[in-house]
Amino acid sequence: MDYGHPIRFGTFLAPVAADPQRPVRLAQLSEQLGYDLATFQDHPYQPAFLDTWTLMSYVAAATSTIEVAPNVLNLPMRPAPVTAQAAASLDLLSGGRFSLGLGAGGFWDAMEAMGAKRLTPGEAVDALAEGIELIRELWDTDSRVRVRGGVHYSVDGAKRGPAPAHRVPIWVGAYKPRMLRLTGRLADGWLPSLAYMKPGDLQAGNARIDDSATAAGRRPDEVVRLLNISGRESAEELTALALEDGMSTFIVGNDDPRLLESFAAEIIPQVRGVVASARSQRGTSAPGRPTAALTARRPGIAYDEIPSSLREGAVEPGDFEYRSVRSNYLRGGAPGLVLRPHTIAEVSDAVGFARNHADLPLGVRSGGHGISGRSTNDGGIVIDLRALADIEVLDEASRRVRIGPGARWTEVSRALEPHGWALSSGDHGGVGVGGLGTAGGVGFLGREHGLTIDRLVAADVVLADGSVVRASATENAELFWALRGAGGNVGIAVSLEFEAVPVRDIGWVQLAFDASDTAGFVRGFADAMRAAPRDVTLFVILAPSRSGQPPIAQVYGVVDSDDPDVILERLQPFAALAPLVGQSVQLASYADVMANASDAAHSGQGEPAFRSGLIGPIDDAAAEAIAALVRSRSSLWFQLRAVGGAIADVPSGDTAYAFRDAELSVTAIGRGSTFDRLWDQLAAHFDGLYLSFESRTDPALLVQAFPPATLARLREVKRQYDPEGLFRDNFAVGTATAAEDEAA
The missing domain is CATH 3.30.43.10 (Uridine Diphospho-n-acetylenolpyruvylglucosamine Reductase, domain 2)
Structure with a gap:
């Protein structure tokens, strides 16, 4: 029986304390010789041995490619919850190079002398099964179900995590029927030693594992078959073990570097070659996804x-x-x-x-x-598109750069910093280039250099039919027009070319105000922003009062100058708006300002509840509507972003983003009838909508996001480039008829 798993080889090293660097050197040699994994004995009660977990951690740091694993870990002496955290930590630190071999324990006198609770053979098997299930549960950080304890592990309410870097396989060292059945039911691999096997044991063990796996609703090939060997076996013997007995990972238990070298040079290539040839002739395929998947x-x-x-x-x-x-x-x-x-x-x-x-x-x-x-x-x-993240300078003189859609703006700002360049790119470095670069891009340099889309000069676009076209002012010009403000409707931008702008160190501004007179503060901020030179782009977050404290206005943004006197001069009108309760003004690079995002995987929950609008000059009525919303505490977060200056220099018909006369972008998070009522009152003052800040999907929002002429033009582009409406899940403009457009 050949289960089709890749043929792999490893080393089985003794953690001798007398020469502590020897197992480390042997692991490094194993890596150099092309072995796939280095494994280590685990006998915590043996004073002549190093602690295996400490050694594995050291080896993982001293190597770069080889997989590391215990062979096998004594679980009764290393409780499952602690083992779960330690294994996940080592996997994360090693970049996904850890596998977990487990055993139920065997030398009970020595183990009991070290503090382990003595278990009967049946109890030890049950404890191992419970431990495996618990370890996997603790690794499952995606689950919201509370961790429950069992007979051997009282862990009710234990916190999940961390999750490992990859799906860490759990192998079991097993020989007797109950352990073999456990392996088939729960484990990812069977790891016996050939020296302990009698004739027929491998076949009998495989049969028990296969029967148990099938009974548990798994395929037998979901259990990898590993085997500890002496290293003195011939290539023919190992080939037979692979093709006839299903063993696919052979681990050499020998600390002689000369044997490891000769085995790697002579035996490994022969076994791999013969097995590959035989599998090709037989038509043996690799196992597919597990049944559970x-x-x-x-x-x-x-x-x-x-x-x-x-x-x-x-x-x-x-x-x-x-x-x-x-x-x-x-x-x-x-x-x-x-x-x-x-x-x-x-x-x-x-x-x-x-x-x-x-x-x-x-x-x-x-x-x-x-x-x-x-x-x-x-x-x-x-x-x-995260893998399409290249950043390339095309022309120094014109500051032209090509950026993949999967790059994030913190990466872009770092790449442009050595050239003294930047691109206005929102306010969060974790945003991807593809989305912001085709939707708008309301950023910290907006009043001086425009929206992100205003610096876009060309793009390669994958259309709904799969073809790739170039869009620019002279190539597919209508597509290029639509791409700048409604890109999600017309294709996937797979490469974007921008003309960056020269940017020195800048003034990074963070101010906090007592906004008890919320309406007065809003009017004052809007007026000061309108009057400010274009090198000033500030945003404000208004937080409702809590516990008797005054409402706080957090003003943050950029003064594009490296002269402290100029920066302070620019900020004077804002400093006079209300009592300051906090301030920080510092010189920083644009890249430093954008370095505000974690690389951790996104883990959002539920549905966002964002609302958006664009507004011109704020009059008393609009300011009062904002103040009422903030005072109601029905909005968890309320923001104003400056969008005037250079953004308004671009004629409204030049891009699909059309509301160029707006002075402020308004964004809020909230739910409930009070929020809806107060938002609707505020929305009566809007003249436009920025869809990237809007989580509602009502098609009626389109007429707020695009003026009639713009929407009609977008629908014509849609008819040409995506007539079947493949790209319809990001505020689709639809393909209304000409008569419908005229009626609109």
Whole structure:
């Protein structure tokens, strides 16, 4: 029986304390010789041995590619909850290079002398089974179900996490029937030693594991078969063990570096070559996804038809990586499939696959921060562009740069900093280039240099039919027009070219005001912002009063100057708006300002509840409406962003982002009848809507986001480039008829 697993080789090293660096050197040699893993004995009661966990940690730091594992860990002496955290930590620190071999314990006199509770053989097996299930549960940080204790581990209410970097396999060292059945039911691998096996034991062990796996609803090939060997076996013996007995990982238990070298040079290539040839002749295929992963698949998706170019990186609901790609920054998602292309051609393949599933939701994700939440969905397909993240300077003289949609603005700002350049790019470094660079881009340099889309000069776009076209002022000009403000409707920008602007160190401003007179503060801020030179772009967050404290206005943003006197002069009108309760003004690079985002995977939950509007000069009525909303405490977060200055220099018809006369962008989070009523009163003062800050999906919002002429033009572009409406899940403009457009 050949289960089809990859043929791998490892070393089984003794953690001798007499020469503590010897096992480290042997692990490094194993890596140099091309072994796949280095494993270590674990006998905590043996004073002649190093502590295995400490040694594995040291070895992981002293190597870079080889996998590290205990062979096998004495679980009764290393309680499962602690082992779970330690294993996940070592996997994270090593970049996903850890595997966990476990045993039920055997030398009970020595173990009891070290403080372990003596268990009967049956209790030890039960404790190991409970420990394996508990370890996996503690690693499952995506679950919201409370951890429950068992017979051997009283852990009710234990906190989950951390999650490891990859799906850490759990192997079991097993020989007797109950342990073999446990292995088939729960483990990812069987790890016996050939020296302990009698003729027929491997076959009998495989049969018990296979029967147990089948009874548990698993395929037998979900259990990898590993084998500790002496290293003196011939290539023919090992080939037979692979092709006839299903063993696929051979671990050499010998500390002689000469034997390790000769084995790597002579035996490993022979075994791999013969097994590969035999499998080719037999038509043996590698095991597929585990049964549990297959049962998690969502209906309506032809998973078996995923293009070969995308199959390796595709993430399904049952995969370990799913937890890190299912959601975005604010919205919890449950897509049926996440495709992760690495090239433009693969993006075309992904679009083709999505086109064959046109009835399903389709999300396109660059950074995954977008507060509208449209880069994930429930049961549909997500095309994740994070791997397309190259940043390239095309021309120094014109400051022209090409950026992949998956790059994040903190990365872009760092790449441009050595050149003394920047691109106005929102206020959060974790935002992806593709989303912001095609929707608008209201950023800290906006009043001086315009929106992010105003610096876009060309883009390569994958269309709904999978073709790739170039869009610029002279190539597919209508597509380029639509791309700047409604890009999610017309295609996927897979490469964006911008002309950066020269930026020195800047004044990074953070001020806090007592905003008891909220309406007066809002009017004053709007007036001061309108009168300020264009090198000043400030935002304000208004927080309602709490516990008898006055409401606070947090003003933050940029003065584009490296002269402290100029910066302070620019801020004087703002400092006079209300009593200051906090202030910080410092010189910083633009890259430092944008370095405000974590690289941690997004883990949003629920649905975001953002509302958005664009407003011109704020009069008394609008200021009072804002104050009423803030005072009501029905809004958890309320923000004003300056959008005047250079943004208004661009004629409204030049881009799909049309409301160029607005002075402030308004954003709020809130739910409930009070919030809805007060927001509607405020919205009566709006003249436009920025869809990237809007989480509602009501099609009626389109007429607020695009003036009639703009919407009609967008629909004509939509008819030309996406007539079937593939890209419809990010505020689709639709393909209304000319008569309908005229009526609108």
